[in-house]
Amino acid sequence: MKLATVLINNKTCVGGVVNGQFVASDDHNNMITLFSGGGLNLKLLQEKIDTGKDRIDLADVKLLAPIPRPGKYFGVSLNYSDHVEETGLEKPEYPTFFNKQSTCVIGTGQGIHRPRVSEKLDYEGELGVVIGKRCRHVTRGQAKTVIAGYTVCNDVSVRDWQMRSHTWTLGKSFDTHGPIGPWIVTPDEIGDPHSLNIKTWVNREQRQSHNTRQMIFDCYYLVEYLSTVMTLEPGDIIATGTGGGVGVKMKPRGYMKPGDVVRVEIEKIGVLENPVIEEPEDTAFID
Secondary structure, three states, X not given: OEEEEEEEOOEEEEEEEEOOEEEEOOOOOOHHHHHHOOHHHHHHHHHHHHHOOOEEEHHHOEEOOOOOOOOOEEEEEOOEHHHHHHHOOOOOOOOEEEEOOHHHEEOOOOOEEXXXXXXXXXXXXXXXXXXXXXXXXXXXXXXXXXXXXXXEEEOOEEHHHHOOOOOOHHHHOOOOOEEEEEEEEOHHHHOOOOOOEEEEEEOOEEEEEEEHXXXXXXXXXXXXXHHXXXXXXXXXXXXOOOOOOOHHHOOOOOXXXXXXXXXXXXXXXXXXXXEEEEOOHHHOOOO
């Protein structure tokens, strides 16, 4: 099942996507509560989809980030061998996690801001793991049972601000720098998440091409490792790392600029596409 969050007549709805159409859940208007009910909520949604009724063409709705404000959003650095090689760093013994603050999240089609304070704006096409159950001390063998599905992530990075802090959080968390979507695909449609092709384009130039089988630490290990430390909750996201081909390692540098369009495609999931724009003047505010 493909699970999406959409805007219909200024109302936010969650539901399923099938054959280019959207079917709204009758009882839920956000993805986290849909997951929190366990398998029953998804079963009821599937039953509604199976009736073939109450369908709306995707062209008539606006796709939002499937989880507009995840409770936790983790990134993983240096999780593909070719990316490790292009950085000149050593292969890690353990996964290195960093936080992307949840206010960075946007959906497909929304603008990525090139911030006023930097021109070093980079892309990272990644597979996102979405947690579906509250859990702690999950073994690797149990990990697939707590995963609600998978999505496409672009770990947008401001490289100079990233290097100002050992945690990388500032350079990874600018507003609009967490595109995810276009939807979440449940594990039954994915099969093995460790055999998916990931490709990234900037405009018509392909910049990245890698496969999740090249991960150093796979999805299930990442869930096990994180849950050893903390309780994971429905809607938490783990962006599982990027392959080689990032802009900062190109000669000349391949940073994104206003007018560009960045596109990340993952096999069996879909396409996440966002234009790059200058940060608008009206982003300063005090509520």
